[in-house]
Amino acid sequence: MRSVVVLVLIQGVAAQSCCQSGDSCDECTDIVPSCEWASDETICGQLGYLWCPSVAVPEPTGLCCNEVSNGTCIGQITAGTYCSFSEKCCEEDCLFTWFISDEEDDTMATTSPTPGAVTGDDEIESTWTFFENNGNAMPRHEGGLALCGGNLYLMGGREERTTDIFSLETYEYLEENGPNFTDISHFDAVTVGNEIWFFPFAGTYNPGEYPSDVYFRYNCEDDVLSEVPWDPFYARGAAATAYTDGYIYLIGGSVNGHYGPPISNVSRISVESGEWEELAPTTIPRDHAGAALVEDEIYLCAGRQTDRPDPQEDLVQGCEIYNIAGNYWRTLETTNNLTLRAGVGMVNWDGIPIVMGGETPDDAVSTVEALDIPSGTWYPLPDMVASRHGFGAVVTEDNRIWVCGGNEDVGDGAEQASCEVFPDDPR
Numbered sequence: 104m105r106s107v108v109v110l111v112l113i114q115g116v117a118a119q120s121c122c123q124s125g126d127s128c129d130e131c132t133d134i135v136p137s138c139e140w141a142s143d144e145t146i147c148g149q150l151g152y153l154w155c156p157s158v159a160v161p162e163p164t165g166l167c168c169n170e171v172s173n174g175t176c177i178g179q180i181t182a183g184t185y186c187s188f189s190e191k192c193c194e195e196d197c198l199f200t201w202f203i204s205d206e207e208d209d210t211m212a213t214t215s216p217t218p219g220a221v222t223g224d225d226e227i228e229s230t231w232t233f234f235e236n237n238g239n240a241m242p243r244h245e246g247g248l249a250l251c252g253g254n255l256y257l258m259g260g261r262e263e264r265t266t267d268i269f270s271l272e273t274y275e276y277l278e279e280n281g282p283n284f285t286d287i288s289h290f291d292a293v294t295v296g297n298e299i300w301f302f303p304f305a306g307t308y309n310p311g312e313y314p315s316d317v318y319f320r321y322n323c324e325d326d327v328l329s330e331v332p333w334d335p336f337y338a339r340g341a342a343a344t345a346y347t348d349g350y351i352y353l354i355g356g357s358v359n360g361h362y363g364p365p366i367s368n369v370s371r372i373s374v375e376s377g378e379w380e381e382l383a384p385t386t387i388p389r390d391h392a393g394a395a396l397v398e399d400e401i402y403l404c405a406g407r408q409t410d411r412p413d414p415q416e417d418l419v420q421g422c423e424i425y426n427i428a429g430n431y432w433r434t435l436e437t438t439n440n441l442t443l444r445a446g447v448g449m450v451n452w453d454g455i456p457i458v459m460g461g462e463t464p465d466d467a468v469s470t471v472e473a474l475d476i477p478s479g480t481w482y483p484l485p486d487m488v489a490s491r492h493g494f495g496a497v498v499t500e501d502n503r504i505w506v507c508g509g510n511e512d513v514g515d516g517a518e519q520a521s522c523e524v525f526p527d528d529p530r
Contacts, residue, residue: 120158121147128155165203167193176202232528233488233521239276240267240520244510245446247292248495249299251323255497256299257507257520258321259287261307266321269507269522271499274530276520282328287315289340291394292495293351295374297324302333302353304340304360308515312360314338337370337379341409343394343449345401347427349374352382354403354425357390363410365390369425383430389419393449395456397476401425402435402456407445415464415513418443422456422474437479442470448496448506457484459506462492462513471525487523503529 122131131153144154168176190201236242243260250256255269258281266281289312290303299321304312315338317330342356350371357365367384385403392406404422407415420443422435444461451457456474460467467490472481487506494509504525511517 120155122153122155122158125153128153128158131155131158165190165193165201168200168202171200171202230485230526231488231523232525233523234269234274236520237275239278240269241265242518242520243508244491244493244515244518245288246493246495246508247290247301248497248505248507249292249294249323250497250499250505251294251299252297254323255505255507255522256281256292256321256323257495258292258299258301259284259290259303260508260518261288261515262286267520271529281321281323281326287319288312289391289493291342291344293344293346295346295351298322300351300374302339302342302344306360308361311362312340314340314358331377334379337372337381339366339368341365341390343392343403343406345394345396347396347399352394352401352425354394354401355385355389355392355406357409361409361411361414363390363408363414364388365406365408383425383432385425386423386432386434387419391445391447392419393447393458395449395451397451397454397456399427401427402449402474404435404441404449404456404458405444405447405461409445413464415445415462418445418463435479437474437481439481441472441474441481442468444468444470444492446492448494450496450498450504452498452504453502457504459496459504460487460491460494460509462510464513466490466513467492467509467511485525487525489519489521489523491519501529503527
């Protein structure tokens with residue numbers, strides 16, 4: 104059985120009365136399960152289905168469970184929540200176990216509990232697996248993480264740092280290293296074939312970071328580093344990045360380190376020609392944000408508007424979405440708010456935008472949240488083991504999320520080289 108992925112709870116969910124079949128609501132015979140695009144009348148209509156608010160959703164015929172042990176459903180997911188109405192939702196979409204008992208189970212509910220509550224008495228243990236630094240890696244934050252050649256590359260960061268290589272075969276850092284960097288920070292690494300590209304700040308926090316005169320291309324197969332001059336118009340640090348169809352996108356960021364202000368510029372570079380192009384700006388300037396490509400759109404979330412004297416204060420609420428084909432941004436409409444934070448990790452995990460970690464004015468956080476795109480709802484995932492901001496995050500071919508590096512304190516302080524993986528231990 105696959106491990107627990109998500110326990111998500113919705114307050115006040117009405118009957119998901121979106122009918123896939125039947126010429127009228129009186130003839131509705133097939134209700135769209137709650138894990139599909141059936142959260143409201145508009146979405147139902149967009150699917151070409153029939154909206155029937157008076158049609159009740161039948162009670163499930165089984166239980167959606169975190170775990171089945173000795174014929175008992177442990178950690179039941181309450182009916183009326185995201186995973187509860189069908190076996191498909193439970194086992195395929197949410198990766199739980201569908202359980203049908205011969206005995207009547209009076210714990211089956213048809214209403215939703217308070218958001219964030221856990222059904223039953225069983226605590227849900229974190230499904231993040233923690234890998235401590237084995238001594239071969241240098242702790243750092245504000246660096247990048249890349250998947251290249253079957254290994255994870257932890258790169259850059261404040262002051263002088265080696266490039267440390269985490270093996271996905273031994274699950275330890277290797278003794279050999281990649282190139283050293285000094286005060287190359289605030290970048291998301293992007294893998295293109297056997298090359299890792301990144302576009303960083305140079306300099307230190309005092310007196311202040313500034314865009315590097317060059318961007319970097321590191322061939323992980325040949326261990327060759329290239330420094331490429333770039334037009335100062337496009338240069339920046341603390342930008343969110345995404346890669347698709349031969350282009351790397353740089354989104355927002357700053358040209359003046361922690362003195363700010365952030366920028367709303369969006370640029371892309373052709374990895375084949377090296378030519379730059381300016382695109383439609385974001386609706387809100389932000390730096391220290393996260394980005395994830397989902398199908399043909401880029402989701403930009405979290406971040407802040409950094410300036411002195413309080414660089415961590417002005418957090419940005421919400422997300423916006425870039426339509427690549429149309430070259431325009433729109434605000435993501437949601438039913439609830441993403442937790443405010445900056446310096447996050449963000450990935451596309453099997454079509455789901457995931458935002459992890461980050462920092463607030465008071466602390467670094469371990470919070471992890473997933474966006475259900477059809478309903479526009481953020482759901483909590485298990486927290487990471489360690490709080491961290493200024494770290495890297497990638498998704499490997501086996502559909503696991505890896506995070507490495509970062510800082511456990513606001514600003515500078517408790518740097519780390521540890522890694523974590525979700526949703527289960529790959530060993």
